[in-house]
Amino acid sequence: VEASIPEPQREAWTKNQFESFKDQGEFEKEVVRHVETTLARSMFNCDETAAYSATALAFRDRLIKDWNKTQQRQTFTDSKRIYYLSLEFLMGRALDNAMLNVKGKDIAKGGLNELGFRIEDIISQENDAALGNGGLGRLAACFLDSMASLNYPAWGYGLRYRYGIFKQEIIDGYQVEVPDYWLDFNPWEFPRHDVTVDIQFYGHVRKSQDENGKTVANWEGGEVVTAVAYDMPIPGYDTPSTNNLRLWSSKAASGEFDFQKFNNGEYESSVADQQRAETISAVLYPNDNLERGKELRLKQQYFWVAASLYDIVRRFKKSKRPWSEFPDQVAIQLNDTHPTLAVVELQRILLDKEGLEWDEAWNIVTATFGYTNHTVLPEALEKWPVGLVQHLLPRHLQIIYDINLFFLQSVEKKFPEDRDMLSRVSIIEESQPKMVRMAYLAIVGSHKVNGVAELHSDLIQTTIFKDFVKIYGADKFTNVTNGITPRRWLHQANPRLSELIASKTGGYDYLKDLTTLNKLEQYVDDKDFRKEWAEIKYANKVRLAKYIKSTLDITVNPAALFDVQVKRIHEYKRQQLNIFGVIYRYLQLKEMSPEERKKQAPRVSIFGGKAAPGYWMAKQIIHLINNVGSVVNKDPDVGDLLKVIYLEDYNVSKAEIIIPASDLSEHISTAGTEASGTSNMKFVLNGGLIIGTCDGANIEITREIGQDNIFLFGTLSEDVEDLRHNHTYGKHSVDSGLQKVFEAITTGKFGDANDFGALVSAVRDHGDYYLVSDDFQSYVDTQKMVDEEYKNQEEWVSKCIRSVARMGFFSSDRCINEYAEEIWNIEPLAV
Numbered sequence: 001v002e003a004s005i006p007e008p009q010r011e012a013w014t015k016n017q018f019e020s021f022k023d024q025g026e027f028e029k030e031v032v033r034h035v036e037t038t039l040a041r042s043m044f045n046c047d048e049t050a051a052y053s054a055t056a057l058a059f060r061d062r063l064i065k066d067w068n069k070t071q072q073r074q075t076f077t078d079s080k081r082i083y084y085l086s087l088e089f090l091m092g093r094a095l096d097n098a099m100l101n102v103k104g105k106d107i108a109k110g111g112l113n114e115l116g117f118r119i120e121d122i123i124s125q126e127n128d129a130a131l132g133n134g135g136l137g138r139l140a141a142c143f144l145d146s147m148a149s150l151n152y153p154a155w156g157y158g159l160r161y162r163y164g165i166f167k168q169e170i171i172d173g174y175q176v177e178v179p180d181y182w183l184d185f186n187p188w189e190f191p192r193h194d195v196t197v198d199i200q201f202y203g204h205v206r207k208s209q210d211e212n213g214k215t216v217a218n219w220e221g222g223e224v225v226t227a228v229a230y231d232m233p234i235p236g237y238d239t240p241s242t243n244n245l246r247l248w249s250s251k252a253a254s255g256e257f258d259f260q261k262f263n264n265g266e267y268e269s270s271v272a273d274q275q276r277a278e279t280i281s282a283v284l285y286p287n288d289n290l291e292r293g294k295e296l297r298l299k300q301q302y303f304w305v306a307a308s309l310y311d312i313v314r315r316f317k318k319s320k321r322p323w324s325e326f327p328d329q330v331a332i333q334l335n336d337t338h339p340t341l342a343v344v345e346l347q348r349i350l351l352d353k354e355g356l357e358w359d360e361a362w363n364i365v366t367a368t369f370g371y372t373n374h375t376v377l378p379e380a381l382e383k384w385p386v387g388l389v390q391h392l393l394p395r396h397l398q399i400i401y402d403i404n405l406f407f408l409q410s411v412e413k414k415f416p417e418d419r420d421m422l423s424r425v426s427i428i429e430e431s432q433p434k435m436v437r438m439a440y441l442a443i444v445g446s447h448k449v450n451g452v453a454e455l456h457s458d459l460i461q462t463t464i465f466k467d468f469v470k471i472y473g474a475d476k477f478t479n480v481t482n483g484i485t486p487r488r489w490l491h492q493a494n495p496r497l498s499e500l501i502a503s504k505t506g507g508y509d510y511l512k513d514l515t516t517l518n519k520l521e522q523y524v525d526d527k528d529f530r531k532e533w534a535e536i537k538y539a540n541k542v543r544l545a546k547y548i549k550s551t552l553d554i555t556v557n558p559a560a561l562f563d564v565q566v567k568r569i570h571e572y573k574r575q576q577l578n579i580f581g582v583i584y585r586y587l588q589l590k591e592m593s594p595e596e597r598k599k600q601a602p603r604v605s606i607f608g609g610k611a612a613p614g615y616w617m618a619k620q621i622i623h624l625i626n627n628v629g630s631v632v633n634k635d636p637d638v639g640d641l642l643k644v645i646y647l648e649d650y651n652v653s654k655a656e657i658i659i660p661a662s663d664l665s666e667h668i669s670t671a672g673t674e675a676s677g678t679s680n681m682k683f684v685l686n687g688g689l690i691i692g693t694c695d696g697a698n699i700e701i702t703r704e705i706g707q708d709n710i711f712l713f714g715t716l717s718e719d720v721e722d723l724r725h726n727h728t729y730g731k732h733s734v735d736s737g738l739q740k741v742f743e744a745i746t747t748g749k750f751g752d753a754n755d756f757g758a759l760v761s762a763v764r765d766h767g768d769y770y771l772v773s774d775d776f777q778s779y780v781d782t783q784k785m786v787d788e789e790y791k792n793q794e795e796w797v798s799k800c801i802r803s804v805a806r807m808g809f810f811s812s813d814r815c816i817n818e819y820a821e822e823i824w825n826i827e828p829l830a831v
């Protein structure tokens, strides 16, 4: 690195390098300096917002040094890089994470204290970076943390949405969406006004001959929008490695055209052009596991993918290597099918811009890409109308047709007998209108396809992608079970538990090798340890109880069992099963004598999560939960025995408060529908038990922690199809307990029965697609077991400790190492 600095200046440059704070005094100095100079305020009117800004800027200065060095090192060693393409990065807050990763939180705490602030208040000033919907986006954020912590040279590429996921308000029991304007002060992003890419849309393709007589395609005309890069530093834990997350923002291309319009006095239309351009990165689509086929969404996808690929290719070309070495330098991971156009775009660049032959280009493309599938739900699988693609990206549609042609030719050769095969696997669905099947395009364009938990990876290979396994062989398909970063989800969210664990496992090294947790197993029967453990859980519950009191003005008893289901609201996740179970519990309590009631275990049922704004049924579920809460919570017969809480606006920073406070969490999707789930891992890692179905990663969690430490119930995935089949042919009678619940709802016990008619009928009259009735009895029985077991606190706490001790497998570090070895063929860079 040094050698790159020209000789005469070298001494002056190195001598005068910026040094960041080393101790509390220097930290305070930096904070005061930022308040007084960067923010142009006096310390006398430094409020918490200003103190947050200055603290963030002080840490940012530190990070930037490591960030620059990391990027320089990666450039000079010319090592292979991994590019993680994701439309969502659900990052949450950055300051706390940055402080912990560079091990500066204690200094900051002391320093802020001396300046008159509490660190918790300062941390909570920050807006969440909520550029994602749920599991998929948060997984991408955990992966960034692991890639940096493990010293992999990695870049994330995404969109810089002006509005992240909406903020949820609950008004009269209904969800109301409020825009999330999060950018007014964001010290964590660096606009790179010099890093821009012009992106083309629409227009037409003209074929011509080049000087060698070769036919070349020219994509001409249409509209041009400029992508501007915004970079965010991603610090690794206890390493100077600091990676880059590059987010693209759209703005009008500053071509002469606009200028002329302006000159001609067409102000309005020149402003309209600008607004249209800015619309592309304006807002995150708020659907999770649902694709709606909107043109603007496709525009977002191409805009982001084209800018990212231009950037990646530009970086590669600086190395002056031959194209054949591209896959040795570049691995690109497709997070779901959202970035699949990248496959087509790289082929286009190699063919049309770089003049490679088809086969040569295609070999490079397929060696570069890997594709992660995150769902089998039909409504979430992306398909785009051919006509729309033709209109927006005419050249890309031609290339898609060629990819499909060559692919189908190879299939026909291999399976000459199987005529149906061709239409089944065609990238173009011959429907009305014709559709481009993005998952198929992603499979054909990648060298590896993975699912995100064992059951899910098995399911994709035996159901939706079965034919592709026949065509390519099983080796192309693999499993990488999801993981979570223990830095945010244990150390940051639950500092006291982290400290206790560190004290017994030989320090904080367990955060770098989570399997070290197994040392806790020897303390399972240690009474003192159990007591400390239980005290921490109780303190976390007290904190949540205070939060509930302050936001909802409802008093909950921290000694009650906290039963939590927080995640996106979706019928397949079955919050309706949970609330029906709560109603059942309530009806039973009402029937009991006061003596009997005294024997019952008190419970607080806590819900949280957003519904997609257009998902009517999910919104009905939210409404029902809230209405049940308003009846139950003020019923004197029930008192502390049952409380029903709906926490507004569930997001990453709230998860950090809620998860450590749970005794029991619910992961109760219909078997075979939840690809993995990742909050299940977070809850167990924080010493909570789970009630769940045999679905997603619940299965591997069970294998790791042992059957006795989890409450499993319900239908198995192999039986789902038959049950659904029976329902459609009338062999379906609603569970008798559930009938009582429906009776209570339909007689208006929880408000206007008409409001919930659809929720009841979905189960009772319309085939019960999610098998709520089939699983109801076993769900209620299992909840009863939970009540019994919770009474024996010693045994319960032992189970929690044992579970945590066995959770090492679920670190996203393990997961990233598997991707690196099996898919990316990439090594960490020595620091």
Ligand code: H53
Pocket (backbone or CB within 6 Å): 133, 134, 135, 136, 137, 139, 288, 289, 290, 336, 374, 375, 380, 452, 482, 674, 675, 676, 677, 678, 696
């Ligand atoms: O991805 C998570 C999984 C989870 C799955 C989720 C997901 C989305 O959040 C959005 C779209 C999609 O296709 C999948 O539902 O089961 O844990 C990360 O893999």
